[in-house]
Structures are given as structure tokens and as C-alpha cells.
Amino acid sequence: xxxxxxxxxxxxxxxxxxxxxxxxxxxxxxxxxxxxxxxxxxxxxxxxxxxxxxxxxxxxxxxxxxxxxxxxxxxxxxxxxxxxxxxxxxxxxxxxxxxxxxxxxxxxxxxxx
Amino acid sequence: xxxxxxxxxxxxxxxxxxxxxxxxxxxxxxxxxxxxxxxxxxxxxxxxxxxxxxxxxxxxxxxxxxxxxxxxxxxxxxxxxxxxxxxxxxxxxxxxxxxxxxxxxxxxxxxxxxxxxxxxxxxxxxxxxxxxxxxxxxxxxxxxxxxxxxxxxxxxxxxxxxxxxxxxxxxxxxxxxxxxxxxxxxxxxxxxxxxxxxxxxxxxxxxxxxxxxxxxxxxxxxxxxxxxxxxxxxxxxxxxxxxxxxxxxxxxxxxxxxxxxxxxxxxxxxxxxxxxxxxxxxxxxxxxxxxxxxxxxxxxxxxxxxxxxxxxxxxxxxxxxxxxxxxxxxxxxxxxxxxxxxxxxxxxxxxxxxxxxxxxxxxxxxxxxxxxxxxxxxxxxxxxxxxxxxxxxxxxxxxxxxxxxxxxxxxxxxxxxxxxxxxxxxxxxxxxxxxxxxxxxxxxxxxxxxxxxxxxxxxxxxxxxxxxxxxxxxxxxxxxxxxxxxxxxxxxxxxxxxxxxxxxxxxxxxxxxxxxxxxxxxxxxxxxxxxxxxxxxxxxxxxxxxxxxxxxxxxxxxxxxxxxxxxxxxxxxxxxxxxxxxxxxxxxxxxxxxxxxxxxxxxxxxxxxxxxxxxxxxxxxxxxxxxxxxxxxxx
Numbered sequence: 001x002x003x004x005x006x007x008x009x010x011x012x013x014x015x016x017x018x019x020x021x022x023x024x025x026x027x028x029x030x031x032x033x034x035x036x037x038x039x040x041x042x043x044x045x046x047x048x049x050x051x052x053x054x055x056x057x058x059x060x061x062x063x064x065x066x067x068x069x070x071x072x073x074x075x076x077x078x079x080x081x082x083x084x085x086x087x088x089x090x091x092x093x094x095x096x097x098x099x100x101x102x103x104x105x106x107x108x109x110x111x112x113x
Numbered sequence: 114x115x116x117x118x119x120x121x122x123x124x125x126x127x128x129x130x131x132x133x134x135x136x137x138x139x140x141x142x143x144x145x146x147x148x149x150x151x152x153x154x155x156x157x158x159x160x161x162x163x164x165x166x167x168x169x170x171x172x173x174x175x176x177x178x179x180x181x182x183x184x185x186x187x188x189x190x191x192x193x194x195x196x197x198x199x200x201x202x203x204x205x206x207x208x209x210x211x212x213x214x215x216x217x218x219x220x221x222x223x224x225x226x227x228x229x230x231x232x233x234x235x236x237x238x239x240x241x242x243x244x245x246x247x248x249x250x251x252x253x254x255x256x257x258x259x260x261x262x263x264x265x266x267x268x269x270x271x272x273x274x275x276x277x278x279x280x281x282x283x284x285x286x287x288x289x290x291x292x293x294x295x296x297x298x299x300x301x302x303x304x305x306x307x308x309x310x311x312x313x314x315x316x317x318x319x320x321x322x323x324x325x326x327x328x329x330x331x332x333x334x335x336x337x338x339x340x341x342x343x344x345x346x347x348x349x350x351x352x353x354x355x356x357x358x359x360x361x362x363x364x365x366x367x368x369x370x371x372x373x374x375x376x377x378x379x380x381x382x383x384x385x386x387x388x389x390x391x392x393x394x395x396x397x398x399x400x401x402x403x404x405x406x407x408x409x410x411x412x413x414x415x416x417x418x419x420x421x422x423x424x425x426x427x428x429x430x431x432x433x434x435x436x437x438x439x440x441x442x443x444x445x446x447x448x449x450x451x452x453x454x455x456x457x458x459x460x461x462x463x464x465x466x467x468x469x470x471x472x473x474x475x476x477x478x479x480x481x482x483x484x485x486x487x488x489x490x491x492x493x494x495x496x497x498x499x500x501x502x503x504x505x506x507x508x509x510x511x512x513x514x515x516x517x518x519x520x521x522x523x524x525x526x527x528x529x530x531x532x533x534x535x536x537x538x539x540x541x542x543x544x545x546x547x548x549x550x551x552x553x554x555x556x557x558x559x560x561x562x563x564x565x566x567x568x569x570x571x572x573x574x575x576x577x578x579x580x581x582x583x584x585x586x587x588x589x590x591x592x593x594x595x596x597x598x599x600x601x602x603x604x605x606x607x608x609x610x611x612x613x614x615x616x617x618x619x620x621x622x623x624x625x626x627x628x629x630x631x632x633x634x635x636x637x638x639x640x641x642x643x644x645x646x647x648x649x650x651x652x653x654x655x656x657x658x659x660x661x662x663x664x665x666x667x668x669x670x671x672x673x674x675x676x677x678x679x680x681x682x683x684x685x686x687x688x689x690x691x692x693x694x695x696x697x698x699x700x701x702x703x704x705x706x707x708x709x710x711x712x713x714x715x716x717x718x719x720x721x722x723x724x725x726x727x728x729x730x731x732x733x734x735x736x737x738x739x740x741x742x743x744x745x746x747x748x
Contacts, residue, residue: 004685015422022426022444029441041440071411073320073656080686083319087415094419094454101447109440 007081010062010088013055014095021048021099025106033112045103052096059088131648133674138230138644141698149698151235152644153224156242158540160217163242167209167249172607174202179564179600182593185585195581196263197282201256203266204286207383208293209249211525212335215390216300218532219328221540223304225635225642226322228313228651230679231695233306234299236702236737241299243706248292251714255285262286265579267380268350270361270372275354284354284717287346291713294339301335304328309684313634314669316653316687322633323400323407323414327393330417334386334424342379345372355720370435377428385424387521389417391528392459395484398477398528398535399463401631403470406657409462416458423452433501434508442501449499456492460485475629476550480531483558487523491516494569509579512572518565530557530610537617538624542640545621549613557606563599567592632657650680653687705733 024044032038063085071083140146140155150156177198181189190198224232232238255261262282264273273283308329312321321329349360349372359365361372400407407413429437429445463485472478494516498504507513530553537545571592576583583589627636636659638646649668655661669689672678677695682688712726 011418015419019422019426022448026429026441026444029438029444032440033438071319073410075315075317075320075654075686077686080317080319083411087411090412090415091419094415094451095422097454098423098448098451101451102444105440105443105447109443111440112438 003081006058006062007084007088010055010059011084011091014052014088014092017048017051017055018095018098021045022102025102029111036111038106038111041106042103045099045106049096049099049103052092052099056089056092056096059085059092063089127648130674131643134645134648135643137675137677140644145700146698148703149239149700151231151239151696151698151702153220153232153235153238154642154644154646156235156238157217157219157221159242160213160220160245161540163246163249164210164214164217167205168214169607170253171202171205171210172604174198174205176600176604178202179597181581182583183597184590184594185583185587187582190581192581193263196579197256197259197261199579200262200265200286201252204252204262204289205249206521207266207387208290209245209252211387211521212293212297212383213245214529215331215387215525216297216304218394218529218536219304219331219390220300222536222635223307223325223328224311225539225638225646226325226633227307227311227316228634228637228647228653229307229311230645230647230650230677232303233311234303235695236699237299238303239699240702240706241296241303243703244292244299244709245296247706247710248289248296251292252285252289255282255289260285267376268346269376270350270353270369273350274361275357281717284351287351287354288713288717290342290346292710294343297335298339301332301339305332305336308332310681311679312653312682312687313650313658314652314680314682314687314689315667316682318685319411320653320656320687322393322656323396323410324390324393324633326414326417327389327396330421331386331389334382334389334421337425338379338382338386341375342383345375345379349375351716355716370432373432373435374428377431378425380431381428382421382424384517384520385420388524389420391484391525391532392417394528394532394535395463395481397631397633398481398531399466400657401535401629402473402475402478402481403466404473404630405466405470406632407462408465408469409458410656412458413462416455419455420452423448423455427452430499430504433504439501446499446501450496453492453496460489473629475534476545476547476554477531477535479551479554480527480534483554484523484527484531487519487527487558487561491519491521491523495520507572509577510572511568511576511578514578515565515568515572518568522561522565527557530554533614535629536635537614538628539635539638539640539642541618541621542624543617543621544624544628545617546613549609549616553606553609553613556609557603560599560602560604560606563602564596565599567595567599571596627659632660634658645677699737701733701737705730705737708733 021044025041028040028044032041063082066078066082066085069082071086072079138152140150177190178195181187181195220232220238224230260281262268262285264278264283264286268283268286271277308321308325352358353360353362359367361367361369363369396407396413426448427445429442430449433442494512498507498513498516534545534550571589574589576587576589624640626638626640634651637651649670650672651658652667652669654665654667658666669680672680672692677697678692679695681690681693683690708729709726711729712723715722715726
């Protein structure tokens with residue numbers, strides 16, 4: 001049961017963290033402009049990136065532990081867990097990429113552009 | 114894994130069990146029985162047929178608009194009528210056709226594919242259908258009584274507010290939304306519960322059919338997105354209009370942009386709510402007709418999940434012209450571009466499936482290939498529109514109209530038509546005519562591109578959307594005429610399709626249980642399925658259980674047949690947990706929807722009707738839940 005919770009966390013942390021950071025940054029944007037202080041945005045993005053990467057690493061280790069094989073369609077807890085763990089790696093990598101793409105925006109544009 | 118050359122019907126037959134099931138799943142006789150039915154096949158089919166009727170209505174409105182715009186200074190419709198027609202067209206297609214038809218397909222197919230007997234909450238299913246029908250009729254009652262909404266399908270404030278839209282037109286739109294969203298959330302709740310808890314034993318997460326994954330993801334999206342539109346239309350808009358709140362009135366501290374934010378927080382995921390089930394349909398058609406398992410199943414599932422999440426982070430790309438901080442807008446540009454990756458993964462997986470499969474080019478595959486061509490074009494203009502400078506140039510022009518028709522018709526209607534040809538044999542017991550089907554595909558494909566491709570050019574030339582006429586000097590006539598001709602070609606394709614449906618339903622070749630040698634459980638049931646689907650519930654031995662050897666197939670025994678009993682299984686591994694008795698037919702879903710309607714429609718004219726509606730709905734709920742006899746409990 002505990003392992004299942006861990007696997008779900010590995011799958012869902014990346015997307016949820018991205019959504020939270022995305023919402024936070026969008027809300028902070030006018031404030032960053034009025035104070036001319038972009039680092040607040042950087043902090044949110046960097047924290048989100050760290051958490052997502054951490055979740056990806058967790059999923060990776062879980063996948064290693066189960067036996068790093070490509071997830072098939074065999075019945076049972078191990079193949080299903082393998083599917084979730086490897087899925088966690090891919091999902092976290094995808095959302096890390098989304099966070100990086102939005103981080104690039106912050107770096108390139110001025111706070112009030 | 115590929116289909117077996119000889120895939121016999123796998124259902125074990127047992128005459129006494131079948132007779133008992135016939136009795137416990139029988140519909141009550143007469144009109145009362147028709148109104149109180151709660152089986153998923155009946156409700157699903159009603160959703161589909163009703164949605165297609167609304168599609169016809171929306172299509173007629175589209176033809177009227179195209180006639181009006183065929184040449185400059187035309188007067189087929191007045192400006193006021195044109196406003197009502199385009200609003201009702203958009204609202205019909207989004208709320209009364211696209212979402213309900215996808216949900217209807219899900220209601221019909223998901224329990225069959227999962228190997229169970231019905232959806233999780235059958236009466237809720239019936240209630241959702243009646244709410245949907247009443248909401249649709251209410252909108253059209255408005256149109257036919259000159260109370261048709263005239264502010265566009267997203268009804269932006271302050272245009273839709275009490276100051277600029279007096280009368281009842283906008284209220285009709287807002288309350289229609291309430292009906293259709295209640296309906297959508299009912300279906301979403303029951304489908305999500307069905308996929309999570311009523312799968313066949315052995316159907317672990319890595320064995321769920323792609324279509325059921327798509328419906329699960331879509332249902333969860335509906336549950337998160339639809340409350341936003343109810344807040345926008347019912348709380349912001351209706352209370353501003355009926356009891357004088359000021360959510361959208363800047364003079365009193367309100368903010369019109371708040372409405373836009375909340376609307377598009379629903380509105381953008383809405384596109385994926387329509388499109389994600391279509392992806393599932395495409396995968397089902399593709400594996401059957403390429404005669405191999407879908408390429409990259411895990412990647413496909415993950416891209417569905419990623420699409421669903423990122424879909425909630427795109428709403429501001431509908432609002433680039435509202436003057437929001439650019440850095441904030443640019444976040445949405447990035448997200449809009451990233452979602453193309455998730456869609457791209459799916460496209461490449463389908464290409465790989467075709468590349469490595471043995472393609473059977475039937476009508477359904479024609480529609481799937483048409484979908485890939487059109488959807489990729491729509492996706493590319495979507496990436497263009499994600500760039501703020503280009504978006505600002507073409508905002509609210511026909512370029513946008515072209516883009517979203519490419520995405521929605523290409524991304525949803527073509528797969529839906531393909532799905533209809535694919536599963537028609539299951540729905541009716543007869544096959545659709547293939548020659549007529551392919552002819553209708555080519556007519557629709559040519560008509561579609563003839564209609565909507567010129568709109569890109571019109572948009573780039575500056576023709577704004579929602580204008581009822583234009584002057585000859587603008588130079589927009591040729592492209593508009595071409596688009597109008599194309600619209601009538603689409604109509605001809607639609608007529609061919611309907612003719613095929615009617616002809617095939619009456620005189621088509623008998624389908625048999627599994628005419629395409631498919632691998633998923635719906636093809637193990639009879640065509641059309643019996644009300645209980647299977648005499649013995651099947652167990653999943655692989656991702657494509659009908660492609661395993663018959664001797665390896667397993668069925669569930671031990672369920673009682675004298676009542677509507679189903680098996681509840683675990684979320685992760687599909688392990689049997691307990692038996693569950695589904696409720697039988699009931700008139701209360703219909704009665705509750707009528708009682709709720711009294712409050713909802715009455716409140717459009719006088720707010721106090723809400724209170725009466727609440728009392729009546731409570732009575733309806735009491736009737737619904739009233740236990741008529743002691744529950745038949747067995748340890």
C-alpha cells in the first residue's frame with residue numbers, strides 16, 4: 001500500500017508542482033513588475049524544478065528497485081508497478097521541461113515587458 | 114500480439130443463467146418502461162442520437178451563416194438574427210453536440226470494454242441524459258421565440274451583462290449551461306468510478322484499453338473544468354443579471370476580466386474534453402485495422418495524462434489581447450507550445466502502429482487518416498497562435514475560426530465518424546455500407562478543406578469573425594464564396610452519412626459479434642449487446658483479451674443472476690473485492706430532472722423560482738432514494 005502511494009506520488013508530483021508554480025508565477029508577475037524584482041519568480045521556478053526533478057529521481061530509483069525493464073502488459077503487482085515507476089520518470093521529465101521553458105521566459109523578458 | 118485468424122465469440126452460454134439475467138435486466142413495458150430505463154446501452158444510444166440531432170440543427174445554422182456571408186452586402190439574415198444564429202451554432206456544437214456525443218459513446222462503450230454490466234451509477238446516468246435534453250430544448254425554445262442568445266458562445270461581460278444585453282436572451286444561454294454541465298458532470302462521475310472500480314478481474318492499470326484510459330482522463334478533466342463554467346455563467350453572469358450583483362462591473366469594484374479567466378479556465382480544457390475521447394477512438398480503430406497492438410501504449414497513456422494537466426495551463430492564450438502582463442502571457446505561450454509535444458507523441462505512435470501493421474483500409478481508417486491530416490494542420494496553426502505577436506495580429510479574425518474548426522472537426526468529428534463506422538455493427542447488429550461510407554468520407558474531407566482553408570486567408574486579410582456582412586471593396590468575396598460552396602459540400606457528405614446509417618440499420622449485412630476481429634471485450638458481447646452485456650463476466654488475461662487463445666480465456670462465476678449484480682475490483686490491479694447490486698429501472702431520474710427544471714428555468718424569469726425548485730428537487734431526491742422494500746442483502 002505504501003509503495004502504491006509512493007508510485008502515485010512519483011506520477012503526480014511533477015504535474016501538480018508545475019500547476020502550482022505556474023499559478024504562483026502568473027499571480028506574482030504584476031507584483032514583480034511593480035517592485036521591479038524578478039528573483040521572486042526565479043525562486044518559484046527553481047523550487048518547482050527541484051521538486052519535480054526530485055520526484056523524477058524517486059521514480060527512477062523505484063524503477064531500478066523493481067527491475068529496470070520496459071513495462072509490459074503482464075499481470076501482477078510488479079509489471080504494473082514498473083509501468084507506474086517508469087511513467088513517473090517520463091512524466092516528471094516532461095514537466096521539468098515545461099518548467100524550464102517557462103523559466104526561459106522569465107530570464108529573457110523584463111519584469112514589466 | 115496480433116488477431117487470431119479465427120476469433121470465435123468467447124462468451125460462454127448457459128441457457129438458464131441467460132434466462133434469469135433476461136428477467137432481472139428486463140425493461141418495464143410500454144412508455145413508462147422507456148422513460149425509466151437505466152441500462153447504459155439505452156442511455157448511451159439516446160445520448161448519441163440526440164447529439165446527432167443537435168449536430169443537424171447546428172449544421173443548418175452553419176449553412177445559414179455561410180449563405181449570409183457568401184458575398185458582400187448580403188441580406189439573407191438580419192444582423193440580429195445572425196448574432197443569434199452564430200451564438201446558438203457555437204453553443205450547440207460545444208455544449209449540445211461535441212461533449213454529449215463523446216460522453217454518449219463512453220456511456221455505451223466503456224462498460225462493455227471493461228467487461229462489466231452497466232455504469233457505476235445507472236440512475237445518475239439517466240438523470241444526466243434528461244437534464245441534457247431539457248437544456249438543449251430550452252436553448253432552441255429561446256431561438257424560436259426570438260429569445261436566442263446573441264453574445265457568442267462564451268458570452269463575454271460586459272456585453273452579456275445587464276447593461277448591454279437586457280431581456281432574457283443571455284439568461285437562456287447561462288441556464289442552458291447549467292443543464293448541460295450538470296449532465297456532463299453526472300457522466301464524468303459515473304465513468305470515472307466505472308473505470309476505476311468496475312474493471313474485469315485481471316485488468317490492471319497497464320491493461321486498460323486506450324479508449325477507457327481516454328475516457329477516464331476526460332472524465333477527471335470534466336470534474337475539474339466544469340465547475341468553473343458554472344461559476345462563470347451561473348454565479349457571475351446570472352446573479353449580475355438577476356439579483357444585481359457586480360462581479361463584472363468595474364464601477365462597483367467588479368472586473369470583466371475575471372469572467373474571462375474563469376470561463377477560459379473551463380473553455381480551454383473543454384477542447385481537450387472533446388478531443389481526448391477522440392484520441393481513444395483513434396487508438397481503438399488503429400489497433401484493430403492495423404492488426405497489431407498499439408505502438409507505445411505507456412507513452413500514449415502518459416501523453417494523455419500530460420495533455421490533461423497542461424490543458425489546464427493554457428487558458429490565457431485566449432486572452433492575449435486583453436493587456437495582461439507580458440511575462441505572464443509568455444508563460445502560456447511556453448505551455449501552449451509544450452502541449453504540442455504530448456500531442457506529437459500520440460501522432461508518432463499511430464504512425465509507428467501503421468508502419469509496422471497490416472493496414473485494412475476500411476471507412477473507419479479513412480476517417481482516422483483524415484483526422485491525422487486535418488488535426489496536424491490545426492495543431493500547427495495552434496502553435497502559430499501561441500506566439501503572442503501573431504495572435505495579436507489575427508485575434509478575433511477568421512484565422513482563429515479556421516484554426517479551431519480544423520482542431521475540433523479534424524480532431525473530434527472525423528474520429529467520431531470513424532468510430533461510428535467502427536462500432537455501428539456493435540450498436541445495431543448490422544454493418545454500415547463500406548462504399549457509401551468511403552464516398553461520404555471523401556465528400557466530407559473535400560468539403561471541409563474547401564470551407565475552412567480559405568478562412569485562414571480571410572483572417573490574414575483582416576476579416577473579423579462575427580460580422581454579419583462586409584463591403585465589396587474588402588476583396589473577401591471569392592474566398593467567402595468558396596467557403597460557402599464547401600459548406601454545402603459538407604452538407605452533402607452529411608446527407609450521404611445519414612443515408613448510410615438509415616439504409617444500413619434496416620438492410621445492412623449482419624455484423625456478428627466481432628466483425629473486425631478486434632481484441633477488446635466489447636466484441637465478446639452479442640451485437641447489439643444484451644441489457645446485461647455478458648452471461649458470464651469476462652476476466653482479462655492480456656491487454657487484448659480476445660487475441661489470446663480461446664483456451665486461455667477466463668470468465669467470472671458466482672455472481673447472482675436474479676438481481677443486477679456486478680463485480681467491484683481494485684483500482685491498481687483489477688483484483689475482485691466484492692459484489693455490488695446496481696439499482697433497477699426508475700422513473701425518478703426523469704421526475705427529478707423535471708422538478709429541477711422548474712426551479713432553473715423559472716429563475717430566469719423570477720429568481721424566487723429557485724427556492725421553489727430547491728423544495729421540489731428535494732422531494733425528487735426523497736423519491737429517488739426511498740427504499741421500497743428491504744434491501745436484498747446477502748453476507
